[in-house]
Ligand code: ADP
């Protein structure tokens with residue numbers, strides 16, 4: 346085991362394993378088939394990369410996306426681990442070279458797509474020594490999973506052709522059916538199953554509901570201001586919104602770009618590259634921007650629209666904070682989104698499953714209890730305390746006696762004989778003079794104007810709460826009209842009281858007069874750290890500047906040079922010698938040799954300046 350720890354330090358720069366990693370590795374080294382379920386960012390890769398280094402021969406890694414392979418190979422090579430990919434986009438000459446190296450036993454990890462595997466099964470494989478097969482994103486093999494890929498089903502042949510080579514299948518999708526399906530389709534022989542906790546305590550969870558489009562944008566601008574120079578993803582349902590949001594952000598001096606499946610491939614690739622290399626701070630994307638994103642320093646995720654299921658939501662927010670440092674997530678929830686999602690679900694061919702998933706998502710958004718508890722209970726993981734890192738925990742809602750408000754709303758619904766939707770209800774309460782309203786004679790109702798004292802937004806917020814508290818129900822099957830529940834009738838008739846959470850105004854945001862926030866240009870430049878409040882912050886800023894310059898020089902993503910976590914550790918420990926530098930989290934032998942000098946001298950310089 347000592348030996349494994351030494352390899353972990355030498356090649357990955359970490360001093361300890363995360364929960365489960367060590368046992369998983371032992372199981373694999375014992376040549377037992379293994380199934381690993383770990384959330385995104387949990388640290389799956391090391392589970393097969395370390396055995397690959399340890400075992401004689403080559404480990405085959407099956408991965409669904411070429412972009413993903415490229416990133417992994419680059420990252421391994423930068424840590425001094427001989428790795429390569431074999432795929433259809435490579436020139437024949439290059440492919441031959443890789444194959445040659447494999448046959449000579451000079452490659453420790455070979456990345457292949459499922460199709461690639463099929464074509465090498467009888468050509469290259471018999472001529473090399475294979476120690477292990479790792480199947481990444483293994484849920485792609487299952488119809489039950491949400492990412493089914495037909496090519497993955499061919500992998501069943503592996504166990505038949507090579508029964509003695511152990512297989513490790515890895516995925517971040519947890520449900521039982523998918524799990525069983527992976528095992529049976531891959532013909533795994535009595536595999537050991539590892540299920541890690543799905544908790545990602547470093548991700549903060551926030552839901553905001555019922556904001557208008559304009560308020561949403563304001564909230565987003567505010568959020569990005571608070572996450573200065575930290576990159577993030579904004580997920581939108583519609584392609585048009587990706588472009589519109591990106592344009593708005595750009596007009597505020599933020600570097601942002603849109604990404605969706607309707608864009609041509611070169612442009613998509615360029616956008617993704619720009620994001621990976623920190624040339625773009627914000628990507629506004631549909632879910633087309635997903636699996637290939639292995640960037641460990643995505644610091645935040647915003648859902649511009651409500652996702653269709655908790656699985657999707659969790660996977661998408663999981664792209665933030667993969668390096669273990671804090672990540673912030675913000676989800677906008679609206680009735681309009683819910684209606685669109687219901688239609689998708691109804692047209693999906695799996696109506697019942699998808700409507701049920703949507704209902705769970707809705708309950709999550711509307712809840713007033715710790716959101717992490719809801720998420721983890723959804724994944725069948727017991728979680729008995731409040732997390733302290735979600736909006737509900739941080740701001741337990743302040744409540745007031747809202748009985749009269751509820752009565753006003755319910756009475757208007759009753760007097761229109763349950764035939765109106767949310768907008769009409771608010772218009773009646775606020776005495777709108779809209780033609781549709783007067784034509785129907787609603788201006789003659791007793792409740793007309795009974796809620797004049799509250800703004801439109803306030804009413805909308807309170808009606809949402811009434812829905813959440815179970816006084817009102819939306820009848821989706823009948824043009825989304827509002828209906829009073831039996832529970833609501835009790836409040837209406839004074840047999841029960843209602844407590845509502847106090848409405849809070851969304852924050853405002855002024856357009857900047859100059860665009861000085863806009864970081865253009867990427868020329869090499871002297872490092873001028875900001876004068877921050879603490880030396881650690883100043884140092885961190887300087888280290889980031891250095892990392893960025895190195896990344897540009899080497900044409901690599903910044904996080905391939907060092908993760909954010911590594912820079913934080915440097916700012917914290919302030920290593921002044923090469924030896925101390927080697928003790929930093931994420932600094933293996935190769936990186937110590939390659940970058941130690943420049944980083945140490947920068948740290949010395951900054952500390953010296955600080956003490957002057
Ligand atoms: P996954 O594939 O499960 O989404 P990764 O394998 O990409 O996650 O790991 C996520 C991040 O965690 C990476 O930056 C990785 O270097 C880091 N990591 C993995 N194992 C450890 C460890 N034992 N100690 C510290 N960091 C680790």
Ligand code: ZN
Pocket residue numbers: 714715716717718731732733734735736737738
């Ligand atoms: Zn919480």
